Amino acid sequence: MKLPRRSTLRTLAALATVAVAAAGLSGCASGGQSSDTSSPIEFWGWAPGYKEAAALWNKTHDQKVKFQTIASGSAGGYTKMQAAVKAGNGPCLAQVGNESIPSFVLDGMLVDISKESAKYDSDYSASVRSAMKVGGGVYGIPVDTAPMGMFYRTDVYKKFGITPAATWDEFVKQAAQVHAADPNTYLSSYDPSSASGWGSFAQQAGGTFFSTEGDAWKVTVDSPATRQVAAVWQQQLDAKTTKVEQSDTPDWYQEVQNGTIATAFEPVWWAGILEGSAADSAGKWAVAPLPNHSADQKSTGTSGGSATSVLKGCTNVQGAVDFANWMSTDTDAMSILIDKAALFPASTTGQQNPALQKGVDFFGGQKIFQEFTAYAKTIDPHWQYGPLNTETNSAIKDAFTGAATGTGTLTDGLAAAQKAVLAAVKAKGLSTK
Secondary structure, eight states: OOOOOOTTHHHHHSOOOOOOOOSSSTTOBOOOBOOOOSSOEEEEEOSTTHHHHHHHHHHHOSSOEEEEEOOOGGGTHHHHHHHHHHHTOOOSEEEEEGGGHHHHHHTTOBBOOHHHHGGGGGGBOHHHHHTTEETTEEOOEEEEOOBEEEEEEHHHHHHTTOOOOSBHHHHHHHHHHHHHHOTTOBSOEEOTTOOHHHHHHHHHTTOOSEEEETTEEEEOSSSHHHHHHHHHHHHHHHHTOSEEOOSSSHHHHHHHHHTSBOEEEEETTHHHHHHHHOGGGTTSEEEEOOOBSSTTOOOBOBOOOEEEEEBTTOSBHHHHHHHHHHHHHOHHHHHHHHHHHOOOBSBTTGGGOGGGSSOOGGGTTOOHHHHHHHHHTTBOTTOOOOSOHHHHHHHHHHHTHHHHHTSSOHHHHHHHHHHHHHHHHHHTTOOBO
């Protein structure tokens, strides 16, 4: 099996957040409950395969769905949705990145579909459903999820006599062992310009940057969970056993390809990017679970994922929800989305899709998607996306600069980031706890 190619995977997994205009969690709107099937349900999105999935539905259902391709959320799609809803002529359904759901809710854009979607809860794990929730409401049907895993070079690991670490302590020791044996080889790299991985690692450790209590937001960027993550990477920075370098650059991929960086902690969708960016290393890769903080712990984080959400003004909420769940669970619809959009299904039935049961040539025939299906079952459900993801990532990146240059520590950075994010939330007029 060859992996689907999709040059926009990184973009789709890191969508920009809509500007927040509301001051609390009370801007949620309710939609009508009409069951009229005479008018098509409009659906806006940008991912490849969505149009074909809607066409498949239309062949066998009286209620038709009209899909319109728009620019991605970060390229103007979200702005277009927001303007249409405010003008009273928005679509019923929209593609929304998980990280943008809280902002849409705060801006009064989404319909709480708790009642309409309840009958479909069993189609999704608790961790997948939790990404749809803000306060006491449910604001989307999950489409895809992005469990994290450890991508590693089997040839390099064999050369140094190591196997994938079960714990982070073991990984830190292996990093020292490998770099001592060959100063030109690093077991991993640390990117001081990127903050996105911190959320994934914090989630794995049982933490979250945000949570809600009533109408108030609680900021926990600096927490026992994130300090636990900081300790893992601070040890490697102090010992200089991780390569401090910006990732996802041509130079970085060259090192990944030649094996001087032997491990990458990435979500499932990165498999396709790796194949396209390091083609000459085909057959030398495998995936394993993330190391955990204790031997008896099995958990992972996520990086990405999206939903089909009902926008304010929809007059057929139940019909819209029914289609959204069908698209996420129907075998043929999911086959289209796996093939064309390279997504990893959020639904439990979708994860059993035949397209995910095959060995992947680039990974030496390993059935990597079966591996990620197992990892998905261990996603920690406590994570909650916040209202200011762009500001949060910027604060973390700025606060961690000192650790990368040796003029500060990651723990110091967490404390600084906590203050900066809390100030940003208050500056938006949001209630804090």
